[in-house]
Amino acid sequence: MSSEQEAAAAIRAAYPQVDEQLTRYAEILGGRGIEWGLMGPHEGDRLWQRHVGNSLAVADLISTGLDVVDVGSGAGLPGLPVAIARPDLRVTLLEPLLRRANFLSLAVEELGLEDRVEVVRGRAEESKARFDVVVCRAVAPLDRLLKWTAPLFSRGGQLVALKGETAEDEVREASKQLAAKSMTAEVLELQGLAGVEPTRAIRVR
Numbered sequence: 673m674s675s676e677q678e679a680a681a682a683i684r685a686a687y688p689q690v691d692e693q694l695t696r697y698a699e700i701l702g703g704r705g706i707e708w709g710l711m712g713p714h715e716g717d718r719l720w721q722r723h724v725g726n727s728l729a730v731a732d733l734i735s736t737g738l739d740v741v742d743v744g745s746g747a748g749l750p751g752l753p754v755a756i757a758r759p760d761l762r763v764t765l766l767e768p769l770l771r772r773a774n775f776l777s778l779a780v781e782e783l784g785l786e787d788r789v790e791v792v793r794g795r796a797e798e799s800k801a802r803f804d805v806v807v808c809r810a811v812a813p814l815d816r817l818l819k820w821t822a823p824l825f826s827r828g829g830q831l832v833a834l835k836g837e838t839a840e841d842e843v844r845e846a847s848k849q850l851a852a853k854s855m856t857a858e859v860l861e862l863q864g865l866a867g868v869e870p871t872r873a874i875r876v877r
């Protein structure tokens with residue numbers, strides 16, 4: 673079994689109630705996502721182990737019943753896997769680019785998530801809405817993310833940003849900004865399911 677097949681099997685077994693929705697989303701990413709240029713041509717071979725699997729690692733960090741925004745959602749990562757895995761959450765997918773926002777709207781409709789997932793076309797720094805949790809992946813370094821997203825937090829809100837090797841450096845570089853806003857940041861090692869690439873996140877509260 674390849675790593676991709678192993679990751680797909682482990683994820684589907686871990687989320688039996690939404691197994692078909694996750695599979696449909698992976699098909700959308702591997703089909704229209706690549707055709708429309710939202711996913712690289714080689715990403716079709718690692719949709720589960722890299723993209724869906726990493727996104728699902730965020731789902732475990734969010735408390736029940738909250739309002740979540742995925743800033744710079746792109747093709748819906750991490751917001752759509754989080755929304756599928758966590759039917760208790762309301763999720764906004766915030767994305768400035770028209771083609772990406774159109775992709776997201778189609779995906780939300782096809783996955784039957786319209787009742788609690790909203791697509792908003794726009795930039796984080798222009799949004800006036802408030803959320804309990806801001807999630808994001810591959811959008812900007814922490815100092816810039818903080819500038820854009822701190823105004824989006826409801827009272828007690830938090831940011832969870834998926835990151836790789838640079839997480840500690842980004843926290844260090846944002847230390848003055850964090851102190852000025854009375855915020856704290858921690859780096860979390862996120863253990864994925866079998867076959868899923870390990871990942872890290874910065875959580876800011």
Ligand SMILES: C[S@@+](CC[C@H](N)C(=O)[O-])C[C@H]1O[C@@H](n2cnc3c(N)ncnc32)[C@H](O)[C@@H]1O
Nearest residue numbers: 743744745746747749768769795796809810811
């Ligand atoms: C590299 S892509 C990552 C997409 C997705 N999060 C992922 O991990 O595959 C960065 C995304 O951030 C969006 N973006 C850039 N600046 C933004 C801003 N100021 N507010 C919201 N989204 C932004 C871009 O349009 C793009 O879709």
